[in-house]
Amino acid sequence: MAKYLYRLGLWSVKNRIKVMLGGLLVVLIAAGMALSIGPAFNEASSIPGLKSQEALELLGKEFPSPQEYGGQIQMVFKAPDQEKLSSELAQQFISNNLKEVAKDKQVKSIANPYENNSLSPDGKIGYATITYNVSADEVSDESKDIVNHVVESMRDAGWKAELTGSGYVPKVTGGSTEGIGIIIAFIILSITFASFLTGILPIVTAIIGLVVGLMSVLLGSNVMDMGSSSLSMAAMLGLAVGIDYALFIVSRYRQELARGYAVNEAAAIANATAGSSVVFAGVTVIIGLAGLAVAQLPFLTGMGIAGAICVLTAVLTAITIMPALLGLLGERVGPKRQNRLFKVFSRKSKSEGNDSLWGRFVTGRPWAIVIVGVVMLSVLAIPFFHINLGMPDDAQKSTEKTERRAYDLLSEGYGEGYHSPLVILATTDGGNESAENLAKVYEWLNTLPNIGTVAPAIPGPSGKVALISVVPSTGAHDIKTKELVQMIRDQAPDIQKQNDVEVLVTGSTAVGIDISQKLNDALPKFAIVIVGLALLLLMVVFRSLLVPIKAVLGFVLSLAATLGFIVYVVQDGHMGNLFGFHAPGPILNFLPIIVVGILFGLAMDYEVFLLSRMREEYKHTGNARRAVLAGIKHSGGVVTAAGLIMVSVFLGFMLSEEAIVKSIGFALAFGILFDTFVVRMMIVPAFMTILGKSAWYLPKWLDRILPNLDIEGESVMEELENKKKAVRPMLRAVADERTTGL
Template sequence: MATFLYRLGRLSFRRRRIVVMLWVAVLAAIGIGAMSAPGTSSGALSVPGTQSQKAIDLLQKEFPQASADGATARVVFEAPSGQKLTSDVNKTEVESLVAKLERSPQVSGVSDPFTSGLVSKSGTIAYAQVSYKVAEADVSGAAHAVQTDVVAQGEKAGLKVSLGGNAVKDKAASKVAELIGVGVSAVVLVITFGSMIAAGLPLLTAILGVAAAILSVTLATHFFDLASASTTLALMLGLAVAIDYALFIVSRYRNEIRDGHEPEEACGRALGTAGSAVVFAGLTVIVALSGLSVIGIGMLTSMGLASAFAVAVAVVIALTLLPAVLGFAGMRIMKGKMLTRRMKALERGEGESMGVRWAKFVTRNPVKVLAVSVAGLALVAIPTMSLKMALNDDSGKPPGSTQRIAYDTLSKGFGPGFNGPLTVVVDARDSDSPKAAAQDAYTMLSKLDDVAAVRPPSFNEAGDVALIGAVPKSAATSEATKDLVGEIRGHGTALHQDTGADLMVTGLTAVNIDVSTKLSDALIPYLAIVVGLALVLLLLVFRSIVIPLKAALGFLLSVVSTLGVLVAVFQWGWLKDLFGVDQTGPIVSLLPIVLIGVVFGLAMDYEVFLVSRMREEYVHGAEPTQAVVEGFRHSGRVVTAAAVIMVSVFSGFLLDDEALIKSIGLGLATAVFFDAFVVRMTIVPAVMALLGHRSWTLPKWLDRVLPNVDVEGEKLRHALEAEQTDSAPEPVLAGVAAGFHAGSDGHGAPHAFTGLHTSGDDPDTPAPAQQAPGKARGLSRFKQRLARGGDATAPADSAESKAPARRKLPKNPLRRR
């Protein structure tokens, strides 16, 4: 793997113009194809095999005019203060608005409030139920325009008109979060590298990678039905991991330049080492996201696969386009004009970075640090035991939005249950008396305590399938309504025994309950599959049993702690004013499982980036504790920068008015913070310091079975050393052949690959470049200019390569002390 990536890096660097032109051609082709794509479709949830879905399928067959799977809207009317809707003037206006809705495009039916009994007892509030022939995502702009006109016309007549339901178009999402994310990413990258060019490359390649991924997902809608949320998650994750991967490779490339390698060689070595880590980090993310397809919900499957594809594109971009762009940047990427004094001192090898000091502190006090970290996360996780989940409805819309006003107005006039009516289907095709079976069901529903109203049964043309409407007394997302649905389905068993008819409960409320149950049941199997596959990948990468287990257990600890924070804020109401949460309620059912998929991928990124460098140092001879410290020296800054970027991006979603978006933002930001800073940068080094050499042990039989993927570049190092030895020139007298620097033994010291001389007399004197035929591959052109007394404008952060202590590097050219 490392050798292949080394060659790929050099090839992309050398043929950079061809690589860039190929990517431009690919983007153009995908863009042209995406322009004619139908786009993503409805994001409606459907769970094949559930009772609510079976009922919907039956209604589509027996009641095609009902548009069982179509979008719905509730138009709520409220009379002016001191008046009633039943007055002649207001009634005439309402009937006029209802008639306008009936003429709207795509509408299959509208219930008149006055003839359907949809007027409150006080006479001040009424609503019309509008059914559409098409699904939520397919409601046209013309239909939305009619909704807007109805609201405007009603308010002009003095009525308060509001809209609810899934056919109502949400307010356009704010782009503040994305802008904040890009802005913070740019600032963090500049601080990390101290160079505008070095900071700009990860952003540039990330944006191009995300564009390619989103256009490809859009193009795929020619062939597949994808949920509208697919592109949103793919955009968020694609941007996140693309910046991370490019950041990691650019950082390693700069380190290789400082070690004296010419840019092309440095690029090959950076891809051979950091690129291997990127490949396996990307694979773990892809595994986690693809695992969403095992749940059996179409929307989650499309979200997971689209996001996994975006991550795959990010990996390919980092391995091909990024080296080409590095080739165009050349040595300019080393010019750190924005470095502080401390950063310049660290570049010269003077002093220690905060990451190194932290690693030494943790490895000196592993037991105390481990105990405090685990206890702290366990304490935060306590609220998770009270976790309740439900799918969101209009009660979670921002205050002041038309959906929220409609929800509150209906609750005030009819009770909260009217926002989540139930549809009861009686399938009496196998019954001897279909009408008697439907009447028994109607009577049973009327006697239930939590039922506020029941609509008499209506039959299909054959008279053997009946439709009954039931309105709960409690809110759609409450536990009482969930229990009511279970109770009705329980009575269905007795009805079948008595009459031979099947009773099914459907409607948006029942569908949401079934989806929530399905997600809850799938949580543990999903965790087992994702963690299991990721453990196998990490076992291959690190050739250790302890490290994959530690990575998985640390991830589980960060997830339960994050769920504890979400429960405390959104369910219990702690600090809700600080986060702008106006009301509490159950956690959205989709959030925990999406959180697991997204955060597991990012967590394994940080694990691979940090621990792969520790393994590289350990394989090259460092003691376990020293390997931990060296891992932080080289990768701690990169992991910190990546985590800060992610936390900032996700925190930007807290500025949104909608509770669902706030919970997603807080959940992802908290999870990344816990996992990166508490688990990966605190618990991981503490555990490795305690275990010592045992962290890297692997049973001999397993060592023989597992393939060696060489993520640390050990095979690459040996290959380069062998090639260096084979290409060493014949010894000549000092000064006879130009291009050789006489060593203490009178022989020329070759500079292939390492860019170092071996003179024992004056280690600080730069050696001239070798002038042998062919392309020089070892000594960097930058050092050649210094040797000739040429370009004196050396980059500020290259001073480290000139320090005497840096001249005596170990035999291994990939290892830095």
């Protein structure tokens, strides 16, 4: 692989103008196609295999929604002290304000609190349902401004009035998250290379790859199920890995210039060596993302494919565009200065050429480093054992948001269970005893624990299916609500035998519980697939048995610490305000599987970049400790810079108001933080020191079977050295002839 990348790099640097113009043309074509066709994101894709799916399909057939059902906004009221909504004065006040809303041409109908029977038991709280003649995402800003103006006037009159519902989608500010990440990355790169010009190179190539990748995702949304959040996650990943991959190639290029190679040769060597690591690292990330399809959830598969597309374009851009850019700038990005970060990893001691401050510290006390690192990550992992999965809702938003205040008013008026309704479908044979049997089911439901209210059964048109609405006494994310759903399902077979009534549970709450369970079931299979493939790839790359096992165990540690810290902050509510989480809530149900897939790939990135330099040194010297020191010296600074860039990019996405993007950004930021600075820069070199030469052991029979990928570029460097040796006698002969002639 290194030879092919060497030739590609040499061709790219020699044809740099053509490559740059070609890259610009690809960007323009991709953007033109994507913008002309447009995206087709699907936010409501079906989810096969759920326990509630059968009931959901039956519900759609027996109780179909109106064909022209539009977006809705709930206007939630609370009367002032000493007043109730049932008073004539309150009724007139509400009626006058709703008349203002009715003037909007987009409004189809309004059901006031007296028509929809929404008065709370104490008569203080109720809501009006405003239905529009357009879908929820098409409710105009002007319509939202009207309802906002009405609730403001009600507040001025001493009432509490808030808004929520599918039609009230708050304006989400976009663009700033990516911009903040890029600015921080530029600062880190400029400090790393002690040059503003060099610092901007990785950002340029990352943006080129990101634009092509995102345009490809937009096109891909037309042929497969993808949610709009797929685009945000793809942008997050594409930007982070794009900068990192370019960073490694630039860093190696500067090292080769320092060794005396010319610009073209240095760029080609960097592409052969660091570029090989980039390709392998990118493949590892893509495997992790593509493995999300194991969960068999269309929206999750779409996320994985979108991310994989952006990672692929980041790899291709790094190994084609970057050599051309290096050829254009030449010596201007050379290693003229070195910053303090690199000095920590590369400063030499008097005794050993590969020694450095950090290398000497880690290899001098390896057992202590390993024990401290493992204990620290293990402690962080403890909260993971009481993780509670779910989907975030308005309860996790800031109290400055009207949707959160509406949520709190509804909870105050009708209890927490208002937000976690269950739909029970009872199927009978339609015979004479059906009504009596349904009555027994109704009585049975009322005897279950954690039941708030059970509405009378509503018969369907067929006469064989009845709908029973159940409101638990606890919220959607409470473990007692999940236990209630499971209890109904566990007892349903007995009820069918006794009363000849089949009982099915569905509704948004039950669907959310089923999705979480499906993801939990898929996680072990997913982990086995990607870890197995990664073990095989790492074994091929490093020609070792212990190095791949150590890499995977290190990942398990960082993953456990990451998930534990997420639970501690997001679910348990500790330090939540510091990170923008306004209230404790469940962990996003697909976050663990997303984190496993993405974090595994990114963790293996740094493992490859760090260990490839160690193996390169070990093959030349046979000295295991010297190999560890060389890996830290040559790759420690750049891995640290890359980790900081990754963390800054993901932290930037935490500023998003979209709960899914915020949660993923938070998890990946701290996952990379733990993995880079505790596992890869502390535990890995310390453990490699302890293992010594045994770290690189591979049975001869296995060595013969495994293909040789040569990501260190050893074959390329040997050819270059042979060329030098062949040229030297010729140069000496020419010099001798000149001397004789004189």
